[in-house]
Amino acid sequence: xFDSLSERLEGAFKTxxxxxxxxxxNIAQSVKEIRRALVAADVNYKIxxxxxxxxxxxxxxxxxxxxAVKPGQLMVKxxxxxxxxxxxxxxxxxxxxxxxAVILIAGLQGxxxxxxxxxxxxxxxxxxxxxxxxxxxxxxxxxxxxxxxVIGEQINVPVYKEMDNQxxxxxxxxxxAHAQAHGHDVVIVDTAGRLSIDEKMMEEISNVKEAIQxxxxxxxxxxxxxxxxxxxxxxxxxxxxxxxxVLTKLDGDTRGGAALSIKYTVGKPIKFVSMGEKMETLDVFxxxxxxxxxxxxxxxxxxxxxx
Amino acid sequence: xxxxxxxxxxxxxxxxGKSTVDDEVLDELExxxxxxxxxLDTTVKIIDRIEQRVxxxxxxxxxxxxxxxxxxxxxxxxxxxxxxxxxxxxxSAAKPCIILVVGVNGVGKTTTIGKLAHQYKSxxxxxxxxxxxxxxxxxxxxxxIWSERVGCDFYSKGMQADPAAVAFETxxxxxxxxCDVAIIDTAGRLHTKINLMNELSKIRRSVSKSLDGAPHEVLLVLxxxxxQNAFEQAKHFTDATxxxxxALTKLDGTAKGGVAIGISxxxxxxxxxxxxxxxxxxxxxxxxxxxxxxxxxxxL
Ligand SMILES: Nc1nc2c(ncn2[C@@H]2O[C@H](COP(=O)(O)OP(=O)(O)OP(=O)(O)O)[C@@H](O)[C@H]2O)c(=O)[nH]1
Ligand SMILES: Nc1nc2c(ncn2[C@@H]2O[C@H](COP(=O)(O)OP(=O)(O)OP(=O)(O)O)[C@@H](O)[C@H]2O)c(=O)[nH]1
Ligand SMILES: [Mg+2]
Ligand SMILES: [Mg+2]
Numbered sequence: 001x002f003d004s005l006s007e008r009l010e011g012a013f014k015t016x017x018x019x020x021x022x023x024x025x026n027i028a029q030s031v032k033e034i035r036r037a038l039v040a041a042d043v044n045y046k047i048x049x050x051x052x053x054x055x056x057x058x059x060x061x062x063x064x065x066x067x068a069v070k071p072g073q074l075m076v077k078x079x080x081x082x083x084x085x086x087x088x089x090x091x092x093x094x095x096x097x098x099x100x101a102v103i104l105i106a107g108l109q110g111x112x113x114x115x116x117x118x119x120x121x122x123x124x125x126x127x128x129x130x131x132x133x134x135x136x137x138x139x140x141x142x143x144x145x146x147x148x149x150v151i152g153e154q155i156n157v158p159v160y161k162e163m164d165n166q167x168x169x170x171x172x173x174x175x176x177a178h179a180q181a182h183g184h185d186v187v188i189v190d191t192a193g194r195l196s197i198d199e200k201m202m203e204e205i206s207n208v209k210e211a212i213q214x215x216x217x218x219x220x221x222x223x224x225x226x227x228x229x230x231x232x233x234x235x236x237x238x239x240x241x242x243x244x245x246v247l248t249k250l251d252g253d254t255r256g257g258a259a260l261s262i263k264y265t266v267g268k269p270i271k272f273v274s275m276g277e278k279m280e281t282l283d284v285f286x287x288x289x290x291x292x293x294x295x296x297x298x299x300x301x302x303x304x305x306x307x
Numbered sequence: 308x309x310x311x312x313x314x315x316x317x318x319x320x321x322x323x324g325k326s327t328v329d330d331e332v333l334d335e336l337e338x339x340x341x342x343x344x345x346x347l348d349t350t351v352k353i354i355d356r357i358e359q360r361v362x363x364x365x366x367x368x369x370x371x372x373x374x375x376x377x378x379x380x381x382x383x384x385x386x387x388x389x390x391x392x393x394x395x396x397x398x399s400a401a402k403p404c405i406i407l408v409v410g411v412n413g414v415g416k417t418t419t420i421g422k423l424a425h426q427y428k429s430x431x432x433x434x435x436x437x438x439x440x441x442x443x444x445x446x447x448x449x450x451x452i453w454s455e456r457v458g459c460d461f462y463s464k465g466m467q468a469d470p471a472a473v474a475f476e477t478x479x480x481x482x483x484x485x486c487d488v489a490i491i492d493t494a495g496r497l498h499t500k501i502n503l504m505n506e507l508s509k510i511r512r513s514v515s516k517s518l519d520g521a522p523h524e525v526l527l528v529l530x531x532x533x534x535q536n537a538f539e540q541a542k543h544f545t546d547a548t549x550x551x552x553x554a555l556t557k558l559d560g561t562a563k564g565g566v567a568i569g570i571s572x573x574x575x576x577x578x579x580x581x582x583x584x585x586x587x588x589x590x591x592x593x594x595x596x597x598x599x600x601x602x603x604x605x606x607l
Contacts, residue, residue, distance in 0.1 A: 036347060039341060039347060040346070040347055040535055041535070042344075042534035042535055042536070044342075045338060045341045045342055046338075046342075108532065108557075108560070109413075109415075109557065109585070110412075110413030110414060110415060110530065110557075111413065112412075112413060114444075140585070141449075141585070142421075142448075142449045142452035142453060142456075143445040143446075143448035143449035143451075143452055144445075146444075146445035146448045146449075147443075147444045147445035147448075147449070148444075149445075150444035150445050151444050154444070195557075195559060195560040195561070196560070196561065197560065197561055222413070222530075222532065222533075224411070224530075224533045224534060224536040224537075225532050225533065225534060225562075226344040226532065226533055226534020226535065226562065226566065227341070227342045227343065227344050227534060227562075227563075228344070228532050228560070228561050228562035228563070229532075229534075231561045231562075232532075232560075232561065232562075235561075249411075249412060249413075249497065251497060251499070251500075252411070252497040252498070252499050252536065252539075253497075253498075253499045253536070253539055254534075254536040254539075255535075255536075257534070258534070277412070277442075277443070
């Protein structure tokens with residue numbers, strides 16, 4: 001995919017090379033290629049279209065900018081700025097005020113919730129001098145509670161669990177009470193993976209949310225997600241109105257177009273990115289880096305240099 | 308259902324009675340396929356085939372078009388090895404038959420192993436599961452619980468053990484205990500991590516050393532929600548382990564898993580199983596036609 005993506009972009013801007021200004025024709029050609037590149041990066045195809053329409057309008061508005069900048073460079077700048085703009089906005093910190101502050105973690109199966117719960121606890125403990133408690137509310141997946149316990153041991157954060165309780169609402173509430181009694185100032189509630197169309201499970205997570213009134217609800221999503229990212233992000237948001245998004249598995253080579261699709265669709269900030277299986281591989285979200293990644297900025301820059 | 312008929316309505320209106328496919332139709336088709344993660348290259352390939360067909364058959368009616376679309380995609384899958392299985396036959400007549408399961412993190416490897424073991428066990432076969440994920444927290448426990456659910460044998464050397472050694476010994480266990488099949492779990496790993504991919508090649512070699520001709524199947528598990536990155540996954544796992552079959556999981560969700568069409572095509576690996584839930588019986592044998600039907604169902 002990498003080669004063809006860079007080729008596409010190169011092709012797109014090649015059409016602008018040697019031309020002294022942006023014209024309706026060369027804009028149209030390059031916009032089409034940019035759209036294809038975005039789709040290849042897993043940006044939702046409808047969003048890619050809307051996005052490139054905006055880019056096109058902006059580019060057309062600059063038709064009269066003469067030789068000052070090369071048209072290729074100008075186009076790159078328009079696309080990149082627009083993308084950063086879309087994904088940026090004001091990046092809000094997570095809310096960890098409260099005694100204790102409660103953070104609810106939700107998402108599809110296998111997206112990285114349990115791992116992220118551990119990473120967040122580790123981050124809050126190490127960098128924010130908090131005393132977190134992890135609460136194990138996944139009562140379904142085989143060994144889910146064990147998994148969280150092992151992670152808790154690794155990072156030296158206690159885990160509240162009830163091996164025989166099948167009711168996540170109860171476990172969450174008792175976990176919070178436990179935190180209060182034991183002086184923990186942040187509670188991180190790990191939940192089972194669920195599909196957005198699984199009515200019973202979606203009802204469960206909204207009940208948990210209703211009961212514990214979290215300061216922060218985070219939606220965890222795999223950065224490799226394709227076109228479905230939009231559906232899932234929207235359905236979860238409709239049900240639990242989450243406060244932020246966590247993108248996981250960004251340590252691979254996925255372009256991560258899902259990030260753009262989600263931001264565009266639900267407008268919620270991406271608060272963290274998870275980049276590995278180890279506990280320290282958590283980072284805050286950088287819109288500019290994400291934009292470069294989706295576009296394959298390395299390619300663009302080298303192209304502009306050649307131009 | 309509603310969306311489906313609307314879409315087909317649109318496509319059909321644009322194409323019916325014509326001997327060429329116009330841009331409007333192609334755009335519609337493109338959007339259906341792209342939104343199922345089929346990807347640009349495969350989509351173009353499919354569209355080319357439709358165009359050729361329409362040109363050849365000259366006049367396409369409303370009814371014919373629906374069939375034609377499906378046929379062409381089914382055909383594409385068929386050309387490249389994806390033969391629907393009749394039942395859960397073992398991939399080889401060898402005894403024991405060794406299956407190695409690989410894939411990136413969280414796709415559903417361990418769950419698929421549990422479900423597959425259940426199928427073999429239901430046929431009266433003697434099954435052992437090898438706990439080759441010695442890395443991820445509680446991975447061994449998770450597989451052990453699955454072996455208990457299935458009621459089959461389980462071989463582990465605990466967490467942190469060398470996965471190649473676990474693989475080797477699982478095969479030995481299967482030989483000594485007269486098992487029909489051994490299924491070996493591995494830790495999830497991103498295909499970009501060279502060390503981990505080398506480790507996987509080593510696991511494979513270790514299985515071969517333990518038993519000539521093994522592994523008889525290397526099953527790459529892909530998550531249906533994954534987009535175009537699945538191509539990279541297939542490429543690197545194939546390079547490292549000679550993948551021989553695909554399993555596509557989480558098809559019970561809203562994702563269509565269309566990327567598997569292109570992968571099967573490009574790597575000439577059959578899609579064998581699909582996962583449709585977290586339960587022990589929620590594994591199905593891949594059916595080309597049903598899969599293609601599902602691409603055109605539901606919301607876009
Ligand atoms: N490479 C990589 N692997 C990750 C990352 N985050 C999680 N994982 C791995 O992804 C797999 C799934 O992670 P989990 O934390 O178990 O996911 P989950 O969402 O809790 O899964 P369920 O509880 O089954 O829904 C595990 O193998 C993790 O080690 C990441 O940022 N990078
Ligand atoms: N809805 C649904 N969930 C599934 C399916 N297959 C697996 N899962 C769930 O996906 C999550 C991850 O499954 P695992 O089997 O642990 O995945 P894995 O590939 O072994 O994960 P790692 O070993 O951490 O890399 C679990 O919550 C499973 O229950 C499926 O077909 N449908
Ligand atoms: Mg979990
Ligand atoms: Mg596993």
